[in-house]
Amino acid sequence: MEKLTNGLRDHFSISDNISPSAPAPLKQPFVIGVAGGTASGKTTVCNMIMTQLHDQRVVLVNQDSFYHSLSEEKLKKVHEYNFDHPDAFNTEVLLSCMDKLRSGQQVSIPSYDFKIHQSIESTSPVNPGDVIILEGILVLNDPRVRDLMNMKIFVDTDADVRLSRRIQRDTVERGRNIQNVLEQYTKFVKPSFDEFIQPSMKYADIIIPRGGDNDVAIDLILQNIRTKLCQHNLCKIYPNVFIISSTFQIKGMHTLIRDVNTTKHDFVFYADRLIRLVVEHGLGHLPFKEKQITTPTGSVYSGVDFCKRLCGVSVIRSGESMENALRACCNRIKIGKILIHRENNDGRQLIYEKLPKDISSRHVFLLDPVLASGNSAVKAISLLLSKGVPESHIIFLNLIAAPQGIHVLCKKFPMMKIVTSEIDASLNEDSRVIPGMGEFADRYFGTDNYLKSKVSSLPTNLQVC
Ligand SMILES: Nc1ncnc2c1ncn2[C@@H]1O[C@H](COP(=O)(O)OP(=O)(O)O)[C@@H](O)[C@H]1O
Numbered sequence: 001m002e003k004l005t006n007g008l009r010d011h012f013s014i015s016d017n018i019s020p021s022a023p024a025p026l027k028q029p030f031v032i033g034v035a036g037g038t039a040s041g042k043t044t045v046c047n048m049i050m051t052q053l054h055d056q057r058v059v060l061v062n063q064d065s066f067y068h069s070l071s072e073e074k075l076k077k078v079h080e081y082n083f084d085h086p087d088a089f090n091t092e093v094l095l096s097c098m099d100k101l102r103s104g105q106q107v108s109i110p111s112y113d114f115k116i117h118q119s120i121e122s123t124s125p126v127n128p129g130d131v132i133i134l135e136g137i138l139v140l141n142d143p144r145v146r147d148l149m150n151m152k153i154f155v156d157t158d159a160d161v162r163l164s165r166r167i168q169r170d171t172v173e174r175g176r177n178i179q180n181v182l183e184q185y186t187k188f189v190k191p192s193f194d195e196f197i198q199p200s201m202k203y204a205d206i207i208i209p210r211g212g213d214n215d216v217a218i219d220l221i222l223q224n225i226r227t228k229l230c231q232h233n234l235c236k237i238y239p240n241v242f243i244i245s246s247t248f249q250i251k252g253m254h255t256l257i258r259d260v261n262t263t264k265h266d267f268v269f270y271a272d273r274l275i276r277l278v279v280e281h282g283l284g285h286l287p288f289k290e291k292q293i294t295t296p297t298g299s300v301y302s303g304v305d306f307c308k309r310l311c312g313v314s315v316i317r318s319g320e321s322m323e324n325a326l327r328a329c330c331n332r333i334k335i336g337k338i339l340i341h342r343e344n345n346d347g348r349q350l351i352y353e354k355l356p357k358d359i360s361s362r363h364v365f366l367l368d369p370v371l372a373s374g375n376s377a378v379k380a381i382s383l384l385l386s387k388g389v390p391e392s393h394i395i396f397l398n399l400i401a402a403p404q405g406i407h408v409l410c411k412k413f414p415m416m417k418i419v420t421s422e423i424d425a426s427l428n429e430d431s432r433v434i435p436g437m438g439e440f441a442d443r444y445f446g447t448d449n450y451l452k453s454k455v456s457s458l459p460t461n462l463q464v465c
């Protein structure tokens with residue numbers, strides 16, 4: 001409990017019977033406001049934060065989604081409309097959505113089309129998160145919105161840079177021409193910036209000069225959010241290490257598979273469940289394209305189309321235990337195999353490999369349930385790189401990882417991602433993970449010598465899963 005910072009105490013309720021490594025139950029989400037002039041890089045900065053965190057407990061809400069739709073009449077005189085005035089936004093709806101999110105309810109956020117100055121029919125569901133980022137030109141202007149925030153950020157970018165970016169963006173993405181942009185900028189955007197936006201900078205706790213170019217500021221904000229989320233220290237050091245969100249179900253499954261007395265049947269059952277969660281999380285790291293579809297009710301749904309050029313590569317023998325979960329998630333996925341012989345603690349020899357011929361053009365899920373010293377993984381990853389797979393296209397999936405293995409892989413392959421379900425304490429002198437779960441393949445395939453013949457009874461909280 002001492003590990004928790006004071007900041008965290010303010011926002012998370014802490015009960016005495018919860019261990020420090022268990023997820024702290026939420027009291028109030030942490031709300032971060034990101035304001036700044038148009039084209040300062042607010043959306044870019046927030047998207048960078050969301051991508052680098054890749055954590056479903058963090059949600060992003062854009063103030064743009066709450067623009068009032070223009071009536072027919074106002075549309076005819078759109079050039080006389082001030083989109084940079086506080087009255088252009090439906091702040092009541094924004095406040096109500098924020099209230100719902102803060103009280104743990106899912107909300108439907110309107111979608112706004114800048115080309116037609118209207119909300120479109122489709123809405124995006126946003127789940128309540130532990131961290132809510134609210135981004136927009138005027139989020140620090142209204143005291144009611146400002147008062148919701150626990151951290152206020154202002155993105156401060158030079159006005160000339162903003163104007164040139166705005167011309168570029170609005171002509172390419174928002175259906176404007178240069179003359180429209182310049183007229184609107186002189187008539188409304190700049191005067192409203194001077195009247196409402198610039199004065200709101202004094203409320204900011206953090207000012208980010210140069211927006212998305214300011215890696216140091218973004219890194220500091222990321223570290224802060226990671227601390228709020230109680231992320232593991234290694235995830236703070238290495239942004240490409242991801243641990244699936246811990247719940248008591250997950251902790252319970254780990255308790256079972258790590259227990260020396262667990263039968264083979266139960267070991268396989270719970271290892272499979274955990275593997276499936278890791279695979280699903282890994283799939284969430286693949287690139288996607290936005291896609292709108294029509295549902296049978298005739299409504300438009302704004303969704304995504306995910307990448308289908310992927311394959312699995314399992315490290316024989318234990319990695320083969322992860323193949324079924326990958327096949328269950330990705331129909332007819334190609335899966336290659338690598339056999340690596342452990343000669344001693346450090347030495348590894350590649351014995352066998354069978355990989356898809358076109359592997360260099362695929363995203364690769366490398367499958368091995370335990371990451372220990374990282375020596376076998378280095379061998380396997382080096383082979384994938386030698387076949388032309390870009391480092392950034394490799395996602396290494398495992399159930400447990402030792403800090404030593406994570407250090408080795410992240411330093412050698414900084415662009416590769418690692419997705420795991422728990423990070424253990426250390427390695428012993430034989431390079432076995434501690435506390436670990438023993439020889440995974442022996443326990444999974446029933447070749448271990450401590451296999452129990454008697455079926456142990458399940459803990460009551462997991463009996464009916
Ligand atoms: N650091 C940067 N360098 C170059 N272009 C940038 C940078 N940050 C943002 N942009 C571009 O400038 C435009 C405005 O950025 P955006 O994030 O949309 O700003 P805002 O949300 O503050 O209006 C976008 O086209 C974006 O791609």
Ligand SMILES: Nc1ccn([C@@H]2O[C@H](COP(=O)(O)O)[C@@H](O)[C@H]2O)c(=O)n1
Pocket residue numbers: 037038039042043064067083084113114115116117118136137189
């Ligand atoms: N129909 C609209 C709505 C808004 N704008 C402009 O968008 C700017 C806010 O979005 P940023 O991503 O730039 O922060 C604001 O300055 C409005 O002028 C618009 O042009 N048309």
Ligand SMILES: [Mg+2]
Pocket residue numbers: 042043044
């Ligand atoms: Mg924006």
